Amino acid sequence: MGRTNPIVIADAGPIIHLDELGYLNLLADFDEVLVPEAVWLEVERHRPLALKAVKDWLVRQPLGQHSAVVSALTPLYSLHAGEQEALHLCVEFGDCLLLTDDTAARLAAKSLNIAAHGTLGVLIRAIRRQRLTKVEVLALLDAVPKQTTLHVRPALLREVIANVEANAD
């Protein structure tokens, strides 16, 4: 399958969690993924090797315009620097997909009509996009609590796995 082409902007969570699983390259299925400067620095702090290799689909993106609405939402949702920059860029670029595992960032994105999804969505999407098999993704979902710092309530993760087993092609 070919790549898709929404403007994708990543927060630190999905980059870190996919790297922890050894599957950061799933983001290569997007034309390019913009990584805000503050997010880049955050990932470098937590996963020093993740961004070392040159990856042309990961683009270090300096912040351009500040959005007054994002600035207004920042204290309400207690947004961190990376989340703020990611949302500022989403507003600046318009029709974007924000990748984040942070609930506050997703709430803020929702209030701004910005589509947002997280690590689990990217993993499951890989089946639909024929990047990974269902068996491979089920194994990765099962590995999330052991291999990553992404926290998902065990019963919810079991529900997710059962859903994928039943409904993925």
Added chain:
Amino acid sequence: MTTLQTQIPDQLIQQAQYLVQQGWVANIDDLIAEAMRRYLESHREAMTEQFIREDVDWGLHGQD
């Protein structure tokens, strides 16, 4: 700051105004912001789970 226009039941706003008059909070704006903060905090776990379910649906059936 963002200005919101909303409809609030009379009884609720009267209770809020009473708290402002009694000095518990500086003004209605601060009270509403604090109420929103508390609501968001108390519902964060449920929202996190809702977002994960939305991720699963997007992963399985999304168009992008």
